[in-house]
Structures are given as C-alpha cells and as structure tokens.
Amino acid sequence: MDELIEAAKQQRERAYVPYSHFAVGAAVTVDGHVFTGCNIENASYGLSLCAERNAMFAAVMAGYTHLDAIAVIADTPGPVSPCGACRQVMTEFFAPDAPVTLTNLKGDTLETTVSASLPGAFEKGDMNA
Numbered sequence: 001m002d003e004l005i006e007a008a009k010q011q012r013e014r015a016y017v018p019y020s021h022f023a024v025g026a027a028v029t030v031d032g033h034v035f036t037g038c039n040i041e042n043a044s045y046g047l048s049l050c051a052e053r054n055a056m057f058a059a060v061m062a063g064y065t066h067l068d069a070i071a072v073i074a075d076t077p078g079p080v081s082p083c084g085a086c087r088q089v090m091t092e093f094f095a096p097d098a099p100v101t102l103t104n105l106k107g108d109t110l111e112t113t114v115s116a117s118l119p120g121a122f123e124k125g126d127m128n129a
Contacts, residue, residue: 001069001071001099001101001111003034004027004028004029004034004069004070004071004101005027005071005073005101005103005109007025007027007034007036007071008025008026008027008036008051008055008071008072008073008103009025009073009105010025010036011025011026011027011036011037011038011051011055012024012025012038012051012073012074013025013038014038015038015039015040015051016038016039016040016041017039017041018041019041019043019045020041022039022074022075023038023039023074023075024038024039024050024051024052024072024073024074024080025037025038025051025072025073025074026038026050026051026052026054026055026056026070026071026072026073027055027070027071028055028056028058028059028067028068028069028070029067029068029069029070030059030064030066030067030068031064031068033059033062033064035055035056035058035059035062035064036054036055036058037050037051037052037053037054037055037056037057037058038051038054039051039054040054050082050083050085050086051072052070052072052082052083052086052089052090053085053086053089055070056070056089056090056093059093060093065093066093066094066095067093067094067098068094068098068099069094069098069099069100069101070090070094070098070099070100070101071100071101071102071103072100072101072102072103073103073104073105074104074105075104075105076104077104078104078108078110079102079103079104079108079109079110080102080103080104081102082100082102082117084118087114087117087118087121088118088121088122090114090117090118091114091115091118091121091122091123092124094114095114096113096114096115097113097114097115098113098114099111099112099113100112100113100114100116100117
C-alpha cells in the first residue's frame, strides 16, 4: 500500500486548487497498474473534479472497470475523507470489500473498505428493483 500512497502523494503536487488551496491526490491499482488523479478546481465550483474520481476515471479510460484498491491523501489534521460523490463512484468500480486507504501528509492512516465508506450505497442492482 505504500506504493499507492506515494503515487497519490506525488499526484497531489499537480492539483489545480487556486480557490480552496486544498490539494488532494489519489491513486488506484488494478492488475498491477497504478492510475493517479488530483483535484482540479473551476471558478464555478460545481464543475470541479475530485482526485478520487480523476484516478478512477483514468483507470476506466484505460479499459479497467473492476479496480482493486484506492489511496487518498491531503494535508488534513487526520486521514482525509472522500466526499459523498466519490464514495458513490467507488461503489461502481470496486468490490464492497476493496481496500480504501485514507491518509494525510503526517502519515496518519485509516484503512477501511468501500462498503464501510458508504453504507447503503445506491448500486447497479438497484436500477432493476
């Protein structure tokens, strides 16, 4: 998991955050490949995109839709917490028990899973209910 955290940390340096100054980096792994993302803001905040979704979407654009693990890092007092939208997207591309590593620049780390991150998530099967 250290490799994934380091990849997320490096990508965090590329964040475009002229408004919030809150840089986030994320990295996902699948089949031995690592895909990274950083948050990218827009003056119209609703058009911004989180690091987690950028990393997941990079993997999807490379042809992967069943991802293995994700790590997220930011300069926060404790391990960073993904927003609700990112948690919901994680349920689309990860198994419920997939590892989620949340950390900060001080090295405080929380290991959790996708399902623990968003209990009661709206899932693919709910579309046919």
